[in-house]
Amino acid sequence: xxxxxxxxxxxxxxxxxxxxxxxxxxxxxxxxxxxxxxxxxxxxxxxxxxxxxxxxxxxxxxxxxxxxxxxxxxxxxxxxxxxxxxxxxxxxxxxxxxxxxxxxxxxxxxxxxxxxxxxxxxxxxxxxxxxxxxxxxxxxxxxxxxxxxx
Amino acid sequence: xxxxxxxxxxxxxxxxxxxxxxxxxxxxxxxxxxxxxxxxxxxxxxxxxxxxxxxxxxxxxxxxxxxxxxxxxxxxxxxxxxxxxxxxxxxxxxxxxxxxxxxxxxxxxxxxxxxxxxxxxxxxxxxxxxxxxxxxxxxxxxxxxxxxxxxxxxxxxxxxxxxxxxxxxxxxxxxxxxxxxxxxxxxxxxxxxxxxxxxxxxxxxxxxxxxxxxxxxxxxxxxxxxxxxxxxxxxxxxxxxxxxxxxxxxxxxxxxxxxxxxxxxxxxxxxxxxxxxxxxxxxxxxxxxxxxxxxxxxxxxxxxxxxxxxxxxxxxxxxxxxxxxxxxxxxxxxxxxxxxxxxxxxxxxxxxxxxxxxxxxxxxxxxxxxxx
Numbered sequence: 315x316x317x318x319x320x321x322x323x324x325x326x327x328x329x330x331x332x333x334x335x336x337x338x339x340x341x342x343x344x345x346x347x348x349x350x351x352x353x354x355x356x357x358x359x360x361x362x363x364x365x366x367x368x369x370x371x372x373x374x375x376x377x378x379x380x381x382x383x384x385x386x387x388x389x390x391x392x393x394x395x396x397x398x399x400x401x402x403x404x405x406x407x408x409x410x411x412x413x414x415x416x417x418x419x420x421x422x423x424x425x426x427x428x429x430x431x432x433x434x435x436x437x438x439x440x441x442x443x444x445x446x447x448x449x450x451x452x453x454x455x456x457x458x459x460x461x462x463x464x
Numbered sequence: 465x466x467x468x469x470x471x472x473x474x475x476x477x478x479x480x481x482x483x484x485x486x487x488x489x490x491x492x493x494x495x496x497x498x499x500x501x502x503x504x505x506x507x508x509x510x511x512x513x514x515x516x517x518x519x520x521x522x523x524x525x526x527x528x529x530x531x532x533x534x535x536x537x538x539x540x541x542x543x544x545x546x547x548x549x550x551x552x553x554x555x556x557x558x559x560x561x562x563x564x565x566x567x568x569x570x571x572x573x574x575x576x577x578x579x580x581x582x583x584x585x586x587x588x589x590x591x592x593x594x595x596x597x598x599x600x601x602x603x604x605x606x607x608x609x610x611x612x613x614x615x616x617x618x619x620x621x622x623x624x625x626x627x628x629x630x631x632x633x634x635x636x637x638x639x640x641x642x643x644x645x646x647x648x649x650x651x652x653x654x655x656x657x658x659x660x661x662x663x664x665x666x667x668x669x670x671x672x673x674x675x676x677x678x679x680x681x682x683x684x685x686x687x688x689x690x691x692x693x694x695x696x697x698x699x700x701x702x703x704x705x706x707x708x709x710x711x712x713x714x715x716x717x718x719x720x721x722x723x724x725x726x727x728x729x730x731x732x733x734x735x736x737x738x739x740x741x742x743x744x745x746x747x748x749x750x751x752x753x754x755x756x757x758x759x760x761x762x763x764x765x766x767x768x769x770x771x772x773x774x775x776x777x778x779x780x781x782x783x784x785x786x787x788x789x790x791x792x793x794x795x796x797x798x799x800x801x802x803x804x805x806x807x808x809x810x811x812x813x814x815x816x817x818x819x820x821x822x823x824x825x826x827x828x829x830x831x832x833x834x835x836x
Binding site for chain 2: 432
């Protein structure tokens, strides 16, 4: 995953080496065992770096995810090599919180005053949601015939 | 299961229940609609552990039985067929015939489908249209930010002494409160927060019913129930409480202005056009000569100005609002004219229908602080 410029300082200077070591530990296969919460792969995710992703066919680019969403916490137990699909889904709740904070900050910067709602204004990470069914692979029993254009 | 049902009755029942089908079911059976043919009715239900919808329609049942069918597919099919619809369960398949069309649908495993929750005992009764209107009025202030879960709900507060049900919602930038008198409500004061979207859908679905019965979450149940003659919806309440609105609404005001809503809405929409940023303010200046001047835009970009008639007490005032928040409030007020009550340009303003009583919608709107 690309690192936001404002968060770059939170990563250790040797992050590229740490990230590479995790991917090598994983044998260049997504290490997600369901932590992503999308519920589309029983057991370990089958996606391998550089190969087509299951369901979508897009090329897998392995990334390194922090299980606790804390870039400073680079203990190997907290890191998982993940394909883009699993990583984005794993971080979805965290992204929702960041999005909400960015929006609230933009409103406040524009001078928008807010009602004091107390603890109700503290963001909570939304629970992971299962992903809608991935598109099925085309069936061998049917074939779309093409017009033979010269 | 074998029955014949009119397509309009089936379509109405399926569309009522299909509202509650989850877009992304955590387990496949929750994408199903449960069909239950008993006696002279076909019951159609859906449940996703948060919301359940249950309805029934008259049918000529020749064989009682139950089947679980993919809800989206059934919903799509029944919206296209006409005349009498024949449903028959043959082994693991449901055959649907209507006119010359014939569908064979796979069934989902009934034994994996969860039991529908038991609806709570009725707390009070309201007119369907009045409840739907009140929910729609406060729903404009419900937050859509799922990282602030409690603010995505509508608060319901029962006041036993006053025999009223108060609905309220806030997203931090506005706070909408509406009170309804209700009959037969005989329970201790209580309050609950119900997911806003599910409540809006459920209230809309019963907007044409003469009366609706409501059950508020009590004790450990945590379930809100909305029931009409042939429909029941249960919604799991959110955990937590919305802030108390009494303390947030100012009670003393320095300025009061009345403006015709249609003219103000049109003018606000016009001047908001020049704002390049979504949350840019429009400035409202209430002048002593009974004119409300609306200004949008900035010095170094496009600017717009318009004005509408107003009647003002309390001296001139300039205040700025997010136009979207202002328009939401104006749209929600069921009145010809809006009454603005102001304390100062940096304190909450209160909007209400001119001449309305204390139970009508009150819309607290937080201003935007102007830098100059």
